[in-house]
Amino acid sequence: MIVDRTHVRWGIGTLIASIGVALVYLANNDPELLRKWHLDFPLPAWLGPVPPLRGNVGATPLGLIYGTAGLLIFIFAALLGWRRSKKTLPLGRIQIWLKAHIWLTLFSIPLVAFHCGFHGGGPMPQFLLWLYAFIMVSGFWGLALQHVIPKLMQEYLPEEVIFEEIPYIRGQLLAQGAAIREDIANLPNESIPRADEHGGGAATLAAVSPGAIKAAIEFIDGDALPYLKARGSRHSALGKRQTSDSQFRLLKLQLPPNIQPLVEQLQDICDEKRRLDLQTRLHYWLHGWLIVHAPASLLLVVLTIVHAIVAAYIYA
Amino acid sequence: MPTPRKNQKQIAQRYAGNRRYFKNLHPFRRARLLLAFACVLIGVVGAVIYLKSGQKSHRAEAFNSSGGISQYHSRIAQDCKQCHDPAVKIDLLKPAVMNASIDAKCEVCHVQHTFHNPNTVVGLSCIDCHHEHLGTGRMQVVKDGNCLTCHGNATIMQASAQKGLGLPPTEFQVKPADNGLVYFQPPRPAQGYTQVFQSFAGKHPDFQIQRDKLTDPNTLKFDHKVHLTAKDIPMVDGKKLDCAYCHKPDSRGAYMQSISFAKNCQACHSLQIDPTLADFQIPHPTGDSQINSVRDFLLTLPVQYATYATEKKGLTNSTQIAAFVNDRMTAIRQRIRQGADLEKDVFFADARNVYLGGAAPTTPGERALFPGCAYCHEVKPSATSEPLVTKPVTPDRWFVHARFDHAAHITMKCEACHGQVVTSEKTSEINLPDKASCVTCHSPKGGVVSTCATCHDYHNKAAPDSKVASDSALRQMMLGQP
Numbered sequence: 001m002i003v004d005r006t007h008v009r010w011g012i013g014t015l016i017a018s019i020g021v022a023l024v025y026l027a028n029n030d031p032e033l034l035r036k037w038h039l040d041f042p043l044p045a046w047l048g049p050v051p052p053l054r055g056n057v058g059a060t061p062l063g064l065i066y067g068t069a070g071l072l073i074f075i076f077a078a079l080l081g082w083r084r085s086k087k088t089l090p091l092g093r094i095q096i097w098l099k100a101h102i103w104l105t106l107f108s109i110p111l112v113a114f115h116c117g118f119h120g121g122g123p124m125p126q127f128l129l130w131l132y133a134f135i136m137v138s139g140f141w142g143l144a145l146q147h148v149i150p151k152l153m154q155e156y157l158p159e160e161v162i163f164e165e166i167p168y169i170r171g172q173l174l175a176q177g178a179a180i181r182e183d184i185a186n187l188p189n190e191s192i193p194r195a196d197e198h199g200g201g202a203a204t205l206a207a208v209s210p211g212a213i214k215a216a217i218e219f220i221d222g223d224a225l226p227y228l229k230a231r232g233s234r235h236s237a238l239g240k241r242q243t244s245d246s247q248f249r250l251l252k253l254q255l256p257p258n259i260q261p262l263v264e265q266l267q268d269i270c271d272e273k274r275r276l277d278l279q280t281r282l283h284y285w286l287h288g289w290l291i292v293h294a295p296a297s298l299l300l301v302v303l304t305i306v307h308a309i310v311a312a313y314i315y316a
Numbered sequence: 317m318p319t320p321r322k323n324q325k326q327i328a329q330r331y332a333g334n335r336r337y338f339k340n341l342h343p344f345r346r347a348r349l350l351l352a353f354a355c356v357l358i359g360v361v362g363a364v365i366y367l368k369s370g371q372k373s374h375r376a377e378a379f380n381s382s383g384g385i386s387q388y389h390s391r392i393a394q395d396c397k398q399c400h401d402p403a404v405k406i407d408l409l410k411p412a413v414m415n416a417s418i419d420a421k422c423e424v425c426h427v428q429h430t431f432h433n434p435n436t437v438v439g440l441s442c443i444d445c446h447h448e449h450l451g452t453g454r455m456q457v458v459k460d461g462n463c464l465t466c467h468g469n470a471t472i473m474q475a476s477a478q479k480g481l482g483l484p485p486t487e488f489q490v491k492p493a494d495n496g497l498v499y500f501q502p503p504r505p506a507q508g509y510t511q512v513f514q515s516f517a518g519k520h521p522d523f524q525i526q527r528d529k530l531t532d533p534n535t536l537k538f539d540h541k542v543h544l545t546a547k548d549i550p551m552v553d554g555k556k557l558d559c560a561y562c563h564k565p566d567s568r569g570a571y572m573q574s575i576s577f578a579k580n581c582q583a584c585h586s587l588q589i590d591p592t593l594a595d596f597q598i599p600h601p602t603g604d605s606q607i608n609s610v611r612d613f614l615l616t617l618p619v620q621y622a623t624y625a626t627e628k629k630g631l632t633n634s635t636q637i638a639a640f641v642n643d644r645m646t647a648i649r650q651r652i653r654q655g656a657d658l659e660k661d662v663f664f665a666d667a668r669n670v671y672l673g674g675a676a677p678t679t680p681g682e683r684a685l686f687p688g689c690a691y692c693h694e695v696k697p698s699a700t701s702e703p704l705v706t707k708p709v710t711p712d713r714w715f716v717h718a719r720f721d722h723a724a725h726i727t728m729k730c731e732a733c734h735g736q737v738v739t740s741e742k743t744s745e746i747n748l749p750d751k752a753s754c755v756t757c758h759s760p761k762g763g764v765v766s767t768c769a770t771c772h773d774y775h776n777k778a779a780p781d782s783k784v785a786s787d788s789a790l791r792q793m794m795l796g797q798p
Contacts, residue, residue: 122381168331
């Protein structure tokens with residue numbers, strides 16, 4: 001989700017809501033400060049004494065309201081994954097859910113801070129706060145990546161494929177590489193190569209020396225096929241464009257022109273494999289934070305519910 | 317951006333053999349799902365284990381604690397049951413309000429506390445003001461906001477005043493601590509102490525002593541002005557008489573020691589009734605048991621002289637003792653015609669113009685002889701028995717609803733607060749500073765703390781008692797407790 005002009009209303013709404021809850025918090029806990037700013041206003045009687053008698057802000061009526069609102073936002077935010085898996089449900093557009101996810105969780109920061117009264121508390125509340133902080137930081141990190149990675153993918157991956165198809169396509173590429181290897185290996189010595197079925201262009205009449213074929217096979221077996229078989233292989237010479245081009249250029253210098261179309265086919269296959277690897281890597285960057293963000297969010301929801309039950313019903 | 321070499325249709329053809337890819341989760345998505353499931357499982361299982369073991373394991377309880385226990389309660393910090401009643405079970409439909417049970421636990425140790433005045437209309441719990449679980453250091457001091465919840469609220473104060481009107485005055489009587497100290501007992505205002513205010517420097521009422529122009533009921537005649545400014549006041553121990561000669565701090569320095577005749581007056585105000593015998597003195601009753609000792613002394617004057625001759629002069633011969641007694645009695649009879657006149661002079665003389673058995677001193681600096689009881693005391697005649705000397709009662713504590721610490725004000729001179737003493741001629745004048753004097757420093761402008769707790773205790777039905785506090789401090793020191 002890119003934060004663009006369509007988010008302006010959400011941003012303003014979140015800012016106003018944050019200022020509102022801050023003013024109510026101050027009116028409830030530090031009315032003197034608001035009086036100095038000439039911003040004091042009466043609060044409804046059901047919010048209890050002003051300032052509250054209890055030192056633990058979270059246990060005051062206003063603290064409980066903020067805490068409950070924060071918990072509801074947590075639950076809503078955690079439901080985003082479920083909503084995305086149920087795209088056809090008539091529950092509003094997913095884009096709206098995403099915007100609400102971003103801005104409501106941002107709004108939860110003042111709610112949580114005011115709920116706990118800027119006080120860490122015991123181990124459990126502290127753990128919740130640290131978990132919450134971790135989730136928020138990972139969320140901001142993910143949001144920032146979503147502004148960067150898609151642009152990189154547009155620039156470097158014009159032929160982006162479906163991420164889940166990458167292992168399947170990699171297998172296809174490996175099979176094509178193996179077929180090219182067989183073609184080269186089966187070339188008769190000092191013979192004219194037949195026109196290949198891989199689209200390598202018109203057959204060329206030329207003699208092929210056994211040494212050249214051996215060099216090509218060694219390169220394919222030693223470098224190309226292992227590279228195509230491996231998942232990442234950033235450390236392979238073929239995993240980088242410059243070194244890959246050099247390798248193929250050297251190979252082609254050793255081979256007669258009539259074999260070079262096969263080698264160029266192989267180079268195209270390796271280039272595609274490299275793009276798949278880059279797509280995989282960028283995909284992990286783009287979505288990798290979710291592997292901690294989403295589970296941690298669920299854990300936060302569960303533990304916050306436990307915290308609410310324990311605080312409200314056991315140690316009230 | 318590079319131009320794609322394949323269009324989307326060509327790219328899509330690559331998926332021809334794997335179009336149901338979405339049926340099988342990618343390892344990345346599978347890992348995320350498993351982690352999410354594990355987190356939920358861990359959370360739920362952890363919660364169940366915690367709730368099951370919470371009543372047994374202190375560690376589990378402490379884990380959910382909303383903060384550390386203050387140092388004063390550190391000895392019970394690991395035992396939650398000391399404050400939280402384990403009998404309270406989870407009942408989602410009936411939230412447990414545990415204030416009452418926690419209050420009961422507080423009172424197990426804090427038995428001496430009483431809870432404010434009987435006209436309180438807002439039921440407060442201990443934990444409303446004394447907040448725990450806010451860290452392991454000192455317990456947070458009670459904030460003014462707690463007091464102003466009622467004292468800053470006109471509706472509550474009005475209700476409190478109304479409630480107070482229906483209660484007997486004895487309900488509000490300050491019960492002094494059993495420490496031998498005398499507490500000034502101001503009359504309770506009709507509306508009680510229900511003036512609405514927000515701060516000490518603001519509308520906090522003036523001190524009742526000045527506001528209601530209360531007077532010292534002590535019948536002892538004492539003139540501060542004379543003692544501090546008169547030129548004929550003799551030197552004591554080589555020094556000019558000053559405040560500190562009589563007003564000495566107690567062991568804590570918070571209050572002054574009680575004034576007594578023996579300690580503070582006798583050095584100047586002699587009880588010597590025979591000008592020739594410096595150590596032949598009339599008794600000064602110090603308690604109810606000695607109330608008749610003066611008259612007894614006068615009735616047995618010959619015996620007293622005989623005892624003096626034996627004990628002080630060392631005479632053993634009865635003839636010599638009789639001669640000594642006869643000599644002194646003759647001297648008295650030269651001035652006093654009969655016993656009744658002697659008794660009248662001793663009790664009712666109120667100036668230094670009566671000198672039994674001799675002439676008045678002529679030297680200004682000479683110690684005065686006994687001038688008569690009425691010189692200092694209120695003496696009432698009685699037709700049937702000896703004259704009645706009203707027992708003087710000098711208050712040791714003037715503010716029964718507030719604390720004061722002289723030691724905290726040690727850098728100030730006495731006259732900075734008690735400046736009016738140099739013009740005070742009557743005992744009835746209470747020479748205490750007024751609120752404005754305190755506000756000079758104790759205000760935001762003055763820069764010195766001016767919270768409610770600076771002077772007042774919520775649990776202040778028993779008057780301030782430095783003796784108890786010093787005993788407690790001594791006990792703590794001996795036991796090595798903090």
